[in-house]
Amino acid sequence: MKIEKRLEELKEIIKTPDFLEKTMEVPFYVFEYDIEDEALVEYHLRNIKESLPFNIHIIDIFSLLIRILEEMEYLKYLFGRNQKEVFENIAPFITDVQERILNESKDADILFVIGIGKAYPFLKITDILKFLESHIRIPVIVFYPGSFDGVKFFLFDRLQDGVYYRAKPIISREWRENL
Numbered sequence: 001m002k003i004e005k006r007l008e009e010l011k012e013i014i015k016t017p018d019f020l021e022k023t024m025e026v027p028f029y030v031f032e033y034d035i036e037d038e039a040l041v042e043y044h045l046r047n048i049k050e051s052l053p054f055n056i057h058i059i060d061i062f063s064l065l066i067r068i069l070e071e072m073e074y075l076k077y078l079f080g081r082n083q084k085e086v087f088e089n090i091a092p093f094i095t096d097v098q099e100r101i102l103n104e105s106k107d108a109d110i111l112f113v114i115g116i117g118k119a120y121p122f123l124k125i126t127d128i129l130k131f132l133e134s135h136i137r138i139p140v141i142v143f144y145p146g147s148f149d150g151v152k153f154f155l156f157d158r159l160q161d162g163v164y165y166r167a168k169p170i171i172s173r174e175w176r177e178n179l
Contacts, residue, residue, distance in 0.1 A: 003037045006171055007044040010141075013170060014052060019139060020109060027139040028129055029170035035117060035145040035156050045112055045143065057108035059101055060115035061123050068096050090122050097123060098131040110139045117145040120155055126162030133166060141170060 010031060013019060033041050049056040069075040072093075078086050105111045116125050125142055132140060146155040148169055153161040 003033060003040055004044070006031075006033075007041065007048070009171055011048050011052070014048070014054070014110065014139075020054070026133045026166045027137070028133070028167040029139065029141045030148040030153075030167050031141055031143050031170050032147050033143065033145060038117065038145055041143055042114060045114065049112070054109040055107060056110045056112060057105045058112040058114060059104060060118075061097060061101070061113060061125075061128065062115035062118035064100055064104075064115075065090070065093065065097050065119060065123060068093055068100065087122070094123060094127065098128060101128065101132065102135055105136070105138070108138055110141065111136070113140060113142045116142065117155060120159070120161065124162050125153060126164045129164050129167060142167065 031041075045058055049058060066075065069078070069090075074089070074093075078089060081089070101111075101113075113125070113128065116123075125144065129140075129142070144153065144155075146153065146157050146159075146161070148154070148167070150169065151165050152163050155161040
C-alpha cells in the first residue's frame with residue numbers, strides 16, 4: 001500500500017469516535033514508514049492536523065533536543081568533541097526532552113512524535129515511551145522510520161532500537177508485503 005493511502009487510512013482511524021476514548025490501556029501506537037518517505041509523511045501529518053477537529057500536537061524530538069541545547073547555550077560546546085564526549089554530555093538532557101514533551105502536549109488530544117531517525121542514537125523512542133507511559137493518557141502516535149514487530153523497533157529496518165511491548169502498530173504490517 002502506498003504511503004499516501006496509509007496516511008489517509010490513519011486519518012480515518014483517528015476520526016473514529018472510539019480512538020480518543022480513555023481506557024486503562026496505554027494508548028501508544030506506531031506508524032511505520034520507509035525513511036525515503038519521511039518528508040512526505042511529515043507534510044501529510046501537518047495536513048491531518050489542520051483537517052481534524054482535535055488538538056493534535058506534533059513534537060519533533062530531534063528539534064526539541066537541539067532547541068534545549070541551544071537554550072542552555074550548550075550546543076556550541078558540543079561541536080568539535082569526539083563521539084564519546086558528545087554522548088556523555090547529551091545524556092543529562094534526555095530528561096529535559098521528556099519533561100518538555102509533557103509540558104508541550106498537556107492540552108493536546110493526540111500527540112504525534114516525529115524526528116526519531118534524526119535523533120538516533122542520542123534519543124531512543126523506547127526511552128521516551130517508557131517515560132511517557134506513566135505520565136500521559138492521550139493517544140500517542142510514533143512515526144517510525146523503520147519497522148516495529150509489536151515488541152522490537154528496527155530503525156531504518158537495520159538497527160535494533162530497543163524493546164517496548166506496550167505500543168501497537170496502528171496499521172497492520174501487510175503494507176510491506178504489498179509494495
